[in-house]
Amino acid sequence: MTVAEVLTATVRIAASPADVFPYFIDPALMVQWIGEWADLRPEPGGRFALDFSKTPVRGEYVEIEPPRRVVFTWGVAGKDSLPPGSTTVEIVLTADGSDTVVELFHHDLPAGELDSHLKGWTAMLDRLVRLRT
Amino acid sequence: MSAARGGAAAGAPDEGDPADAVLRALADPHRRQILRLVRGGELAAGEIASHFDATQQAVSHHLQVLAKAGLLSERRDGARRLYALDPQALDPVREMLSELWPSALERLKYVVEQDQKKKTTAPKRAGRKP
Numbered sequence: 001m002t003v004a005e006v007l008t009a010t011v012r013i014a015a016s017p018a019d020v021f022p023y024f025i026d027p028a029l030m031v032q033w034i035g036e037w038a039d040l041r042p043e044p045g046g047r048f049a050l051d052f053s054k055t056p057v058r059g060e061y062v063e064i065e066p067p068r069r070v071v072f073t074w075g076v077a078g079k080d081s082l083p084p085g086s087t088t089v090e091i092v093l094t095a096d097g098s099d100t101v102v103e104l105f106h107h108d109l110p111a112g113e114l115d116s117h118l119k120g121w122t123a124m125l126d127r128l129v130r131l132r133t
Numbered sequence: 134m135s136a137a138r139g140g141a142a143a144g145a146p147d148e149g150d151p152a153d154a155v156l157r158a159l160a161d162p163h164r165r166q167i168l169r170l171v172r173g174g175e176l177a178a179g180e181i182a183s184h185f186d187a188t189q190q191a192v193s194h195h196l197q198v199l200a201k202a203g204l205l206s207e208r209r210d211g212a213r214r215l216y217a218l219d220p221q222a223l224d225p226v227r228e229m230l231s232e233l234w235p236s237a238l239e240r241l242k243y244v245v246e247q248d249q250k251k252k253t254t255a256p257k258r259a260g261r262k263p
Contacts, residue, residue: 014246019245023245032240033241033244102242106234
């Protein structure tokens with residue numbers, strides 16, 4: 001049980017990739033859909049900081065190719081098991097007619113590592129419970 | 134700030150939700166420690182208790198919570214109660230984690246499409262980049 005997991009998620013948005021892309025790099029736009037606070041420096045190696053429900057997600061931008069692809073690392077500050085930068089989120093925007101298909105891949109999740117499950121995910125899960133209610 | 138976000142403080146835990154039982158079981162550091170102990174294989178209740186300062190009764194309570202959440206399987210061997218990790222049990226948790234992004238992306242869709250409508254009905258600024 002040491003295989004890293006990839007989570008995928010997708011959504012279709014009635015807007016062009018150029019209209020959707022800023023929501024992944026502009027902190028004011030980012031917090032409209034995820035988190036309460038964001039500090040983003042959208043350049044390779046630039047800071048990716050996002051707080052949601054007291055969970056300080058920290059990482060850095062890896063690749064920024066407007067308007068079709070953005071990659072940033074993702075971890076939780078203070079969590080040894082899911083440290084900042086330990087997982088990678090890749091977002092791919094593909095134009096389809098007048099829509100954009102957003103595909104999200106969350107790479108390197110420590111799904112096979114129980115310690116990581118237990119220690120690292122608990123805070124995120126707390127947030128998820130609230131999202132579901 | 135975000136109209137799409139629900140009241141964070143609201144929402145009593147749903148007792149019947151298996152994912153919720155798992156989360157409650159994982160919320161306690163002793164119980165997480167127990168899971169780490171049995172990760173390597175089946176252990177008797179006494180062996181587990183020997184790793185803790187807590188009373189056997191307290192450890193026994195933790196074991197029951199974990200078993201009830203489906204995180205541990207339990208079997209009797211004579212007078213001994215043996216506990217093992219049930220790897221299937223984390224599935225509800227994993228399912229929930231996999232809901233983070235879909236629900237976030239749904240909010241993204243909502244926000245972007247609302248903003249698009251605003252743009253077309255009341256173009257306040259030159260939003261288009263060259």
